[in-house]
Amino acid sequence: MVGGWGMSLSEKMFGSQRAITIWVVSVVFAIVFPAYFSYMASDADGSGDGASGAKGKWNVDFLMDNITFEETMSLNDGEQGDFYFDLERPEDQMIGYVEIIVSCNDNDDTGPGTNDDVDVATDFSGVEGALDDESGSGTCFGDAVTFTIQLTPEWNGSSYIADGVSKDDIESKWNDGGNGTGEWLTSVTMNVNTEPIIGEINPIGDEDEDVTVSWRVAVYSLEFTAIEEEI
Ligand SMILES: [Ca+2]
Numbered sequence: 724m725v726g727g728w729g730m731s732l733s734e735k736m737f738g739s740q741r742a743i744t745i746w747v748v749s750v751v752f753a754i755v756f757p758a759y760f761s762y763m764a765s766d767a768d769g770s771g772d773g774a775s776g777a778k779g780k781w782n783v784d785f786l787m788d789n790i791t792f793e794e795t796m797s798l799n800d801g802e803q804g805d806f807y808f809d810l811e812r813p814e815d816q817m818i819g820y821v822e823i824i825v826s827c828n829d830n831d832d833t834g835p836g837t838n839d840d841v842d843v844a845t846d847f848s849g850v851e852g853a854l855d856d857e858s859g860s861g862t863c864f865g866d867a868v869t870f871t872i873q874l875t876p877e878w879n880g881s882s883y884i885a886d887g888v889s890k891d892d893i894e895s896k897w898n899d900g901g902n903g904t905g906e907w908l909t910s911v912t913m914n915v916n917t918e919p920i921i922g923e924i925n926p927i928g929d930e931d932e933d934v935t936v937s938w939r940v941a942v943y944s945l946e947f948t949a950i951e952e953e954i
């Protein structure tokens with residue numbers, strides 16, 4: 724006979740040793756992989772019925788917004804100005820941090836050593852949560868003093884991927900603990916510096932400066948989605 728018709732049954736099916744090897748490997752894959760997939764599936768289901776306690780892989784994101792407020796006062800040399808900002812609980816949002824910027828810009832005189840400066844101290848006793856007070860000094864040449872007070876620990880608004888944690892774990896991590904509302908009192912004492920007063924050349928000198936205290940409250944709500952594992 725001619726061609727393939729003369730081959731044995733095994734020769735027809737497998738053709739060669741190499742073909743047999745491919746067959747065996749294929750059969751192993753056909754058995755092992757469905758078993759692997761069903762094991763993985765039952766493992767994922769078994770840890771919590773898809774409820775909030777189930778551990779998984781999540782894409783964690785934040786919807787962010789700012790609450791801002793500012794007030795400006797003119798202060799004389801040695802005068803203290805008390806700046807008040809009352810923060811109410813934002814609806815359905817957490818407080819990430821509060822940034823306080825004290826700014827002033829003295830352009831009344833230009834000689835060396837004539838730039839006004841400020842001493843700043845806070846009183847957060849009216850704010851919910853046991854916050855440490857801040858203090859600092861700076862020159863009236865733009866932003867003189869900046870404080871950042873963290874309310875949600877570690878929060879900076881960056882999205883990330885969390886693996887091996889539950890929905891509950893993520894929600895409890897990103898939480899301001901109900902802190903941050905209330906009166907964010909910031910007191911500024913002005914130090915006016917001026918050129919020497921010499922008769923008609925500089926009859927009055929620099930007497931005061933405008934100071935602005937601005938608060939920026941970074942608020943957010945949590946947004947996360949489960950990531951499908953690609954196998
Ligand atoms: Ca000055």
Ligand SMILES: [Ca+2]
Nearest residue numbers: 829831931932
């Ligand atoms: Ca001034």
